[in-house]
Amino acid sequence: MEVIFEHVNYQTKAGKEVLKNIDYSFLPGKIVGIVGKSGSGKTTLLNLIALEILPKKGKICLGDYTITRVGMSKKVQDYQSNIGYVHSSLANEFAYETVMKELFYTLEKYNYNASKRERQVLKSLQIVGLNEEYLYRDPYTLSSGEKRLVALAKNISYNPKVLLLDNPSVGLSSDDKKKLISLLATMKTRYKKTIIIATQDMDFIHQIADELIVLENGKILVSGSKKDVYDKKEILEQANISLPKIVTFSNYVWKQKKIHLNYCNTINDLVKEILRKMESRD
């Protein structure tokens, strides 16, 4: 499902303009990272898609649905079953006393096929790498990383077409991060989901994003492929964004030794690239 922003503005009740004239198309089968310093409007953008707030001007189109200043004409619940949203703060995420109920009632809320609900609960947990022992745990007794995985399981359980993740890497161990990255890759390529991730973790988003949007004070400063965005050094400086460490290192090697390292997504690729360049020099 394509998510299209057309001249979208958002203002708080106090009159503060949080988003200004946002134009962008988020395509299915793509992962878009929204980066920018704290307070630049990343979360607000996700909240607009999730229908938690309404735009002041402009419209947001998702398939047949259109969100404008006055709301949405169609049934809201039908719309919401298309959206999976994992908030950045999980302090108010869970309502029930076990993980099982949490997932089961979510499926019920979105009218998921009744005979398959129980199986789907287990399947969703397995997808995020948690075993069935977690079914009877109280979500609030879990560690912050585990909570995030349970919240993710809950939000993919009903097969939403659009997945919104706000700071998904916070609190995760490196193993969990790797799991999350491969999970998102599957969601993207096999299930063609539209995935939008707001984050400040450049090293994380670098490994999975196809496109990046840089927000500053509610405006899109620059957007496009990762490489296009990284090349705009002055703009990144202005938005107070540091490059991913892999990119910084490659740039540094070029500056010091005039050796051009090809573009790498992961540290393992970088190791191979360095070894290749060392051999060709010998």
Add this chain to the structure above:
Amino acid sequence: MEKVLEIENLNFAYDDQPIFQNLSLSIEQGKFCAILCANRSGKSTFARILYHLEETHDYIKINQMFLNPKNIFEIRKNLGLLVMESNANLLKGTVEKELALALSLSNGYHEGDLEDIVRILELEDLLPRLIHTLSDGEKEIVFLACELIRKRKLLILDDALAFLDEKRRKQIFSFLKQYVKEGTTILYLTSSSEIASEIGDVYYLENGKIAFHQMGKNIFTDETFRNQKAIPYPFVAELSHKLQYYKAVSSLQMDDKKLVDLLWK
């Protein structure tokens, strides 16, 4: 130097799952240090024990006072705790009011302190804003400012700057390194070796006890850390660690300049 935290042989378990086993730790006044441990190995539990949200009868002294129900209110005057997801939605006032409240509760306020902190943490634009409308990262900075104004002797940050970007976090860390010289001790609990290396004074917690304490360049050279798999090294160290496997470099490097010079002489 006066000790702000002394723990001797702390044992703690949830039901039958042991979290801490004979953990001993003592930290002096005026330090900014990281406690590094893998996820799910008791980071938040440690913070909760020190704030007396979990009960224990073992030997813990905070600011020379035994941690027990009788002393806890006296201790908490000089003990701050910030957690990752503090529920700020309950606060309906402005940032300015919250800072003023912190100021009125401060243990040793000097003229100009508030202005300094507002300037250094870049809070000017946020002052009139309502706290519950701030972004997660902004909330973290506001709460940190409140704690710093209160000038407590011990401040525990349980991954409390997790929502900040790297640049902002580094700026704040370099300010905190100056701030602690006035006598506050700050403990930052994290599972990221990147963050721990930015702080530079690291206690590594493994199997329920402190496995080592290292500073500066030596942080991750300890054998216990090299033998574990749960926490990766910071970027440059991780890269050199992997290159070591292919015999491209012979030792672990913490500094990118040195690594590049070793790779291409």
